[in-house]
Amino acid sequence: MAPSLNKAFKPRRFAQLLLRDLAGGYRSLLVAMAAVTGTVILVSALTVLGMQLSGRHAGTANFHPNMFTNLLFLGGFIVSSLAFREIRQNGGGVFYLTLPASSLEKYASKLLATSVGYALGSVVFYTAAAAASEGINRLIFGFGNSFFNPFDPNVLEALGYYLVAQSVFLLGSVWWRKTAFLKTWGMLMAVAVGVLMVAGITARIVFHEYFHGCTLNLDDVPGWNELSRQTVLGIGPLVEIGRILKIVFLAGTAPVCWLIGWLRLRDIEV
Amino acid sequence: MIEIKGMAFGYKRQKLFDGLDLMLEPGNIYGLLGKNGAGKTTLLKLICGLRFPQAGECRVLGYLPQNRPAGLLEDICLISEDLHVPPVTPVFFEQLYAPFYPRFDHGVFAEHLREFELDGSKKLTELSYGQKKKFLLAFGLASRTRLLLLDEPTNGLDIPSKSQFRKALARSTTGEQLVLISTHQVRDMENLIDPIIILDEGKVIFQESLEEASRRLSVTMEREQPTDAGVIYSDKTLGGYVVVRENTAGAESLVDLETLFNTVIANRDKVRTVFDGAAAGKGA
Numbered sequence: 001m002a003p004s005l006n007k008a009f010k011p012r013r014f015a016q017l018l019l020r021d022l023a024g025g026y027r028s029l030l031v032a033m034a035a036v037t038g039t040v041i042l043v044s045a046l047t048v049l050g051m052q053l054s055g056r057h058a059g060t061a062n063f064h065p066n067m068f069t070n071l072l073f074l075g076g077f078i079v080s081s082l083a084f085r086e087i088r089q090n091g092g093g094v095f096y097l098t099l100p101a102s103s104l105e106k107y108a109s110k111l112l113a114t115s116v117g118y119a120l121g122s123v124v125f126y127t128a129a130a131a132a133s134e135g136i137n138r139l140i141f142g143f144g145n146s147f148f149n150p151f152d153p154n155v156l157e158a159l160g161y162y163l164v165a166q167s168v169f170l171l172g173s174v175w176w177r178k179t180a181f182l183k184t185w186g187m188l189m190a191v192a193v194g195v196l197m198v199a200g201i202t203a204r205i206v207f208h209e210y211f212h213g214c215t216l217n218l219d220d221v222p223g224w225n226e227l228s229r230q231t232v233l234g235i236g237p238l239v240e241i242g243r244i245l246k247i248v249f250l251a252g253t254a255p256v257c258w259l260i261g262w263l264r265l266r267d268i269e270v
Numbered sequence: 271m272i273e274i275k276g277m278a279f280g281y282k283r284q285k286l287f288d289g290l291d292l293m294l295e296p297g298n299i300y301g302l303l304g305k306n307g308a309g310k311t312t313l314l315k316l317i318c319g320l321r322f323p324q325a326g327e328c329r330v331l332g333y334l335p336q337n338r339p340a341g342l343l344e345d346i347c348l349i350s351e352d353l354h355v356p357p358v359t360p361v362f363f364e365q366l367y368a369p370f371y372p373r374f375d376h377g378v379f380a381e382h383l384r385e386f387e388l389d390g391s392k393k394l395t396e397l398s399y400g401q402k403k404k405f406l407l408a409f410g411l412a413s414r415t416r417l418l419l420l421d422e423p424t425n426g427l428d429i430p431s432k433s434q435f436r437k438a439l440a441r442s443t444t445g446e447q448l449v450l451i452s453t454h455q456v457r458d459m460e461n462l463i464d465p466i467i468i469l470d471e472g473k474v475i476f477q478e479s480l481e482e483a484s485r486r487l488s489v490t491m492e493r494e495q496p497t498d499a500g501v502i503y504s505d506k507t508l509g510g511y512v513v514v515r516e517n518t519a520g521a522e523s524l525v526d527l528e529t530l531f532n533t534v535i536a537n538r539d540k541v542r543t544v545f546d547g548a549a550a551g552k553g554a
Binding site: 020091097101 | 315320340354358369
């Protein structure tokens with residue numbers, strides 16, 4: 001380890017920061033876990049009841065993967081958005097920023113807790129909550145939804161996407177002074193609208209001769225039909241471009257957000 | 271230990287420091303005095319890296335505090351006026367936070383908790399403002415950091431606690447430590463803070479020991495309002511006037527902090543002349 005990094009990152013301090021964050025938030029965590037368990041049991045039971053009433057005596061295989069994905073993303077984004085709220089609290093900023101640890105350790109501890117920590121914790125907790133809910137369903141109704149499989153490919157894919165997307169909300173947490181979750185969400189919407197507008201204007205300029213009023217008739221564009229056929233078959237340049245963009249997004253978003261977030265944390269004045 | 275050279279800092283609409291110079295050495299309990307808005311709290315924040323200088327340099331223990339290096343933060347304890355405590359018991363707080371301070375003394379901490387009569391089983395968020403402050407002071411003193419920054423430490427403390435605080439600080443401070451106390455409550459700090467630093471209009475306008483102040487200034491009580499040219503400061507008080515003049519007799523005179531502060535603020539140029547003349551005399 002390089003000497004400067006060795007000074008900026010000490011595993012002992014990092015572990016102590018993690019312990020501090022866990023100890024500070026364990027009550028909220030217990031309340032959230034109780035609320036989620038109740039919600040899972042209730043919604044799962046209502047789903048099974050609905051099936052029983054409609055005469056179908058079998059649950060669905062997708063209920064828990066879908067429910068888990070929704071809770072993972074919504075809960076994770078909220079948790080990530082609240083990660084640095086202490087800095088903006090009265091006196092909290094002085095307390096946190098003068099805590100003897102480097103900005104790298106402070107950012108990394110929040111990152112680990114809200115990304116991998118939250119994701120793994122959610123999987124373990126949800127597996128137990130789902131097992132409890134399905135046990136109850138089977139006791140009451142005699143059948144239930146499929147048990148939650150944490151190794152389901154859809155679940156694993158969702159976890160991967162979560163790890164990328166949460167980095168944006170963690171950046172929002174350190175960036176915004178108040179209501180970080182709403183502001184980050186609003187910012188993402190604004191970026192999406194901006195990208196759509198740029199794409200629309202670009203299409204208008206490039207394909208201006210194929211526009212009829214505001215409508216673009218792609219069938220008139222030379223080679224479009226072939227391109228469209230290839231895309232449906234999963235080949236061709238559009239598929240390749242899409243694949244490259246996806247890789248860039250998945251591999252690039254999180255590191256860029258981490259870097260900006262860390263720099264922002266270093267520059268915060270209170 | 272603290273070396274500030276030509277430092278400038280201001281907020282959007284207000285320039286606070288412009289070319290501030292300050293040198294502070296360990297083994298002292300400095301008193302930082304100034305009028306409201308003089309920048310006392312901001313100076314403490316600049317020293318521990320919570321605000322960044324806009325020009326010039328501020329070095330603390332050899333570090334640039336704006337980088338907030340862990341090595342520096344391990345040696346700084348700031349107890350600000352806006353207290354923040356997590357919802358844990360004092361014992362749990364000690365377990366969570368003491369490991370961040372390499373020289374933390376658990377024995378001293380327990381001693382101060384007893385002295386301040388703090389209940390170790392009650393959550394910190396359930397304590398009163400004064401109790402929270404006493405708890406953080408106990409922790410700060412036990413952390414054994416080389417730099418202890420206290421912003422209005424006696425605000426919110428009851429009368430016995432103020433006395434306990436003075437005793438605890440005087441007893442716990444070592445020759446390697448530098449304590450910088452920003453305060454308006456000068457009477458609470460009598461016999462504790464020395465030397466005195468007075469900030470005004472973005473500059474250090476006074477930085478002297480009380481011994482030197484007693485040697486250079488004479489304070490007398492007079493029945494009639496003095497009119498002679500030698501008066502640096504006078505103020506009506508019960509039964510007469512407190513009068514400050516240059517001490518030409520040689521005998522040391524007791525200068526209380528409030529009178530000293532008022533004198534410096536009211537007539538800084540004359541005070542400067544008196545002290546500069548003394549320094550020149552020493553040099554000769």
